[in-house]
Amino acid sequence: MTLAPAPPDTPAHEATRTAPRRQTIALVGNPNAGKTTLFNALTGLRAKTANFPGTTIELRVGALRLAGESVRLIDMPGLYSLSAASSEERAALDGLLGLAPEHPAPTALILLLDSTNLERNLFLASQVLELGLPTVIALNMVDLAQRLGLRIKVAELSRELGCPVVPVVAKTGRGVDELRAELERVIARRPDVPHQPAAERARQLDTQSQHQRYDWAERVVGRCVVHPDRQIHGRSEAIDRVLTHPVVGVVAFLALMLGVFYLIFSLASIPMDLIDGVFGWLGDVAAGLIPAGPLQSLIVDGMIAGVGGVVIFLPQICILFFLIALLEDTGYLARAAFVMDRLMRRVGLPGKAFVPMLSAHACAVPAIMATKVIDDRRDRLVTILVLPLMTCSARLPVYAMVTGLLFPTQPLLGAAAFTGAYSLGILAAISMALIFKRTILPGQARPLVLELPSYKMPSLKTAFFVMLDRGIIFLKKAGTVILALSIVLWWLANFPEMQPGDVPAGTAAQVAALEAQAAALETAGQAEQAALAADQAADLISQQQLAHSFLGRLGHLIEPAVLPMGFDWQLGVGVLASFAAREVVVSTLSILYGLGEEGAEGAALVDQMRAATRPDGSLVFTLPVCFSLLVFYVLAMQCFATTAIAAREAGGWRWALLQLGYMTVLAYGAATLTYQGLTWLGAA
């Protein structure tokens, strides 16, 4: 998904001579000034999210009808200052504001100012107005300013700033029509000569003039705003005395997040079952339409099952994003970052990394997307790199299988193993963060500076849009990659096709006996029993097919490599098959142990696995093997949806591949250590 401010092959001056290019308006303003709300009020439902080319800077782009013409509106990232931008933000800003020669300037700017905090907002305004672009100022939250007793002389302000000023209340839509009318006037006045890149002017945004800018802002406010005699600080400060308390604040935050998780897991199960049902139904329909054979198998077992296995996490991702967006909109998330900052800095990460780290316990995909709030690029990269070590919900079926194997009748020990697995993930993430901070991404966490905006009622609509955006990005990015990988894995698991001669004599006899039994039962009128026998025969054949396939052969091939972890070739196949989605290991093992895919659901799998023996007659799933398997799945990446999203958010595949690489090595090393250590202890 890319976005360019104009078609790359039509430079601005050429475009104006031939066909007029589509007009672009950029929306600029401080964070917390109500930019997103105004953007939604102006564009409605037609916005989409895209990264500025070559950066991880995210922009929302929507369409706005002005004087019968469709104009593009770009919602820029919230900014406190043009000069404080990181190098990446700088690139995006230069491109969007017409400061880079290769990008045309926008037709006009909407500069959004928070009327309750004009001095600070005017600091950014002083920089933006110097760009010399046609600008309309939207003075937001005038209702709140009035309630605070501020009286703003709009005409006076417009004269001081040299551009139209429109008072608006973005939340209610008040003044939005006037803003449109003003934009139409500005666009109509637009000279036909394109704006020359004002690069040299922008470079003057140096530190020397900062205090002069504030002096100017104070003078303007002094002339245009009448302050009340007494300042009202409101309720936010009283709430913050509790929520920013070093102890009470942390407890309150953890309690709130517990509530969020409860909602995710309780609400998501309904749509997840629904999605499971829909993909099952799709598979049945496809199976009915396509004659049995490789094509049917590809579409049903490969594509539909593969994509369905990832889409099933969409409800969790959406709910998590919806709730985080709501919390952010209330202003609370800034407090969470504030109280967690001191604790997080001990591991070299900023407080803002904590919400993503908690979110990763549901799913790493939304957690990685939520790292956008972290200002410093190195801090953000380290957070992205370690997030997938947290125990996400896709690991739960694997944990359940292994703890079932280990402690079938001791729930307390099972719970302890579960807790241990969670703790291992957290510990590994903290350790890896410390290691990355001392090696490839050195430096302390960037010291905290953040605004604690006043609390407000969150907008369900804004949260809904955020959720929609994220959901679509997940489906597009993860969906396409997963589809491709599902096809590859399906091919590896189903080819070469087994010929009758490939079936070992013993198995062939077993299958023949079962089939004969099924036929006999059928004629005796015991249809249920007959179906059971037929299923058993089919499961035996799937087991042989998988063993015979490329994947099965690969399992044998890598057996020497997985042997140090205590794995046999079947577990090797499980590891390979679950490369794209870790939970697949359960159904793969179910097929390998002759229970068919459905076997993964019941207790039968665990029983079968517990009874499984090696060729020498010893048990496969001994205590060291089980713990080694658990440790491996705690630490291994085994999720291609996360890898795809990490590549998008980190700004390149090399980070995603580094992540995949280090996690695989870590998982391998730790599982080997576990197996060897426990074996040695057992022998000693």
Added chain:
Amino acid sequence: MSSATLESPGLVPLAGLGKRARGTIRLLEMAGDELNRLAGFGICMGRTVELIKRGDPLILRVYGTRIGLSARLAQCIHVEPADGASPDTAEPR
């Protein structure tokens, strides 16, 4: 912070202001990009700030908004306490 700081008479580190005390920023000892970042929040030479909550991070009021600031940065910001607000010396530093 560094002992090489030329502590002008009457200036105290921001973190040394008493609670609810106000002061005017007179000296910022930090690199250019940090200066730029802080300036966007209104933490800039000549601005008057109020210390709302001490600790690490601490909370300031600048132009009516509250800003959370790490103590590490606050140590590098030197303010001239406003009239009537004496630097808090009772609190251990």
